Structure formats: structure tokens, C-alpha cells
Amino acid sequence: MEIKWLEDFVTLADTSSFSRAAEMRNVTQPAFSRRIKQLEGWMGATLISRATMPAELTPAGRNFLPVAQEAIRTLYAARETLRPSHEVGLLRFAALHTLTVTFFPHWLKALEKAGGAFSTSLMPDRGGIEANLESLVGDEADFFLTYAHPEVPFHLDRGKFAALTVAHDRLVPLVAPTVVMSGAPQPGRNLLDRAVAEPRLAVPYLSYGFNSFFGVALSRLLLRRPPFRRRTTHENTISAGLMNMAMTGAGICWLPESLARDEIETGRLVRASADEGWNLDLDIRLYRHAASRNRKVDDLWRIAKNLLEREPA
Numbered sequence: 001m002e003i004k005w006l007e008d009f010v011t012l013a014d015t016s017s018f019s020r021a022a023e024m025r026n027v028t029q030p031a032f033s034r035r036i037k038q039l040e041g042w043m044g045a046t047l048i049s050r051a052t053m054p055a056e057l058t059p060a061g062r063n064f065l066p067v068a069q070e071a072i073r074t075l076y077a078a079r080e081t082l083r084p085s086h087e088v089g090l091l092r093f094a095a096l097h098t099l100t101v102t103f104f105p106h107w108l109k110a111l112e113k114a115g116g117a118f119s120t121s122l123m124p125d126r127g128g129i130e131a132n133l134e135s136l137v138g139d140e141a142d143f144f145l146t147y148a149h150p151e152v153p154f155h156l157d158r159g160k161f162a163a164l165t166v167a168h169d170r171l172v173p174l175v176a177p178t179v180v181m182s183g184a185p186q187p188g189r190n191l192l193d194r195a196v197a198e199p200r201l202a203v204p205y206l207s208y209g210f211n212s213f214f215g216v217a218l219s220r221l222l223l224r225r226p227p228f229r230r231r232t233t234h235e236n237t238i239s240a241g242l243m244n245m246a247m248t249g250a251g252i253c254w255l256p257e258s259l260a261r262d263e264i265e266t267g268r269l270v271r272a273s274a275d276e277g278w279n280l281d282l283d284i285r286l287y288r289h290a291a292s293r294n295r296k297v298d299d300l301w302r303i304a305k306n307l308l309e310r311e312p313a
Contacts, residue, residue, distance in 0.1 A: 160290055165283045199227075
């Protein structure tokens with residue numbers, strides 16, 4: 001067993017694409033496929049269904065995914081603990097997967113231009129809200145970078161943890177230009193509006209489940225909006241995975257605008273509704289322990305606050 005096999009598997013589960021996952025893992029697709037086969041051989045079970053496009057997890061794969069994610073987190077946490085003292089200067093971030101792709105690199109560069117010089121480490125997204133928070137509460141991370149919304153409360157002691165809103169984003173319903181429904185192609189644009197107007201129309205729906213931040217936020221949104229029939233065709237806690245599924249015409253999904261901007265501009269995804277009420281405004285929030293932890297943690301927090309004062313999020 002090699003940790004890179006587990007990382008390959010989690011990346012494939014996120015993207016639902018062998019080619020995209022291989023690119024993200026910086027290996028050729030044949031080499032990537034061999035490593036997935038090696039993992040399946042070691043596990044003694046088929047984890048990926050090759051009979052579908054895009055790739056889907058088998059029941060065994062779905063059961064194994066949280067185990068793989070937790071194993072990766074545990075091994076890297078152990079490495080951080082055992083690392084020699086000269087490597088301890090890394091600032092440890094727990095972060096939602098989407099933010100590590102869309103927000104974190106540019107934000108870190110802005111911090112450094114504002115006068116900082118930081119060495120950082122990103123911990124794997126654990127999928128659920130409470131599980132990600134636990135990495136901060138349990139001192140495995142110095143910071144937690146997350147989306148935030150008033151209807152998705154975080155169970156943190158405000159006396160022990162400080163928060164800083166560093167940017168904003170928006171969750172919007174998107175769909176491929178064409179979706180196959182009941183065996184016939186249908187235009188994707190404003191499909192959600194048609195589903196509201198036609199109660200018998202059941203739209204294919206790409207879900208975050210109920211434990212992730214977006215899953216909880218969307219459950220609140222759907223409760224207060226006009227009802228429509230939906231049929232869940234795929235579930236993934238990772239936005240990038242759902243976006244790749246949506247581009248195949250698999251259904252409607254809500255995605256952060258920051259993640260899907262290029263796909264919207266190129267027309268690979270279109271708005272599923274003309275009604276702005278289906279959008280969900282989000283904060284991007286940084287959490288830390290309120291008490292001073294070390295100089296580097298304090299420096300990053302100070303520069304982040306100064307950056308907001310000069311250029312509002």
C-alpha cells in the first residue's frame with residue numbers, strides 16, 4: 001500500500017475523470033490507471049466502475065472513500081508531528097476543497113505582496129463541516145478557511161476562536177446547454193424555472209449530500225423556495241467533481257461562481273434559472289484560535305486584516 005494510491009483514488013472520486021485526475025496528479029493516464037488497479041488489487045475489491053462515463057465509484061468505492069480520506073489526513077498529521085524542528089515553520093490550513101483551488105493561491109499571493117512571507121501546508125478536506133472544524137479545534141491546523149452563511153451555524157466558542165471575512169462568493173444553479181430527460185434532449189438554460197412551472201417535470205439533480213457545507217446550505221435554500229421535482233443522479237461533497245458531472249449533461253447543480261466562471265463564459269455551463277432568488281450569497285471566512293499561537297500566525301492574521309482595510313473583500 002502506498003499513500004499516493006489513496007491520493008489518486010480520492011482525486012478520481014473528486015473529478016470523476018481518469019484524464020483530469022491524472023493531470024492533477026502530474027502523471028500519465030496509463031500510469032494513473034495502473035496505480036488505481038494496484039490499489040484495487042491490494043484492497044481485493046473493485047472501487048471504480050469503468051462501465052460508465054464519467055467514472056463512478058462502486059458501492060465498495062463509496063464505502064472506502066471516507067476511509068481513504070481519513071487515512072490520508074491521519075498520515076499527514078503524523079508526519080507534521082514527527083517532522084524535525086527546522087521544518088515546523090509551516091502554517092497549517094484546513095480548508096474546503098473548492099477554496100484551495102479557487103481562492104487560496106491568489107489570496108496567499110496578495111498577502112505576500114502586502115508584506116508577508118509564509119510557508120504553508122494545506123490539509124485534505126474531510127468532507128463534513130464538523131470534521132473540518134475538528135482539525136482547528138484539535139490543534140491540527142492553525143487556520144480554517146471556509147465558506148460561511150448565516151443559515152449554516154458553526155459550533156465554535158466565540159471566546160476561543162476569532163473569525164475574519166476575507167472575501168465573498170455566490171452559489172448559483174448551473175446546467176449543461178443540453179440535458180437528456182426521459183430519453184430526449186432538453187435545453188438546459190432556465191430548466192429550473194420550467195420545473196417550477198411544470199410540477200410533473202422531474203429534473204436530474206447533482207447533490208452534495210447532507211453533511212457538507214454546501215449540502216446544508218442548499219437544504220435551507222430549497223425549503224424556502226418554490227418546490228420542484230428532482231431526481232438525484234449523482235452525489236459528491238466536492239464541487240469540482242459535481243461541475244465535471246454537470247458538463248456531461250448529468251443534471252442541475254449549484255456551484256460557486258468562482259469555480260465555474262470559465263465554464264460559464266465559454267458556454268459549457270449555462271444558468272438553470274433567470275430568478276436571482278435561487279442564488280446563495282456566501283462569505284469566505286478565516287478562523288483561528290483567538291489567543292496568540294505564534295508569531296507567524298499573528299503576522300498572517302494582521303496582514304490579512306490590513307489587506308481588507310486597503311481593498312475590501
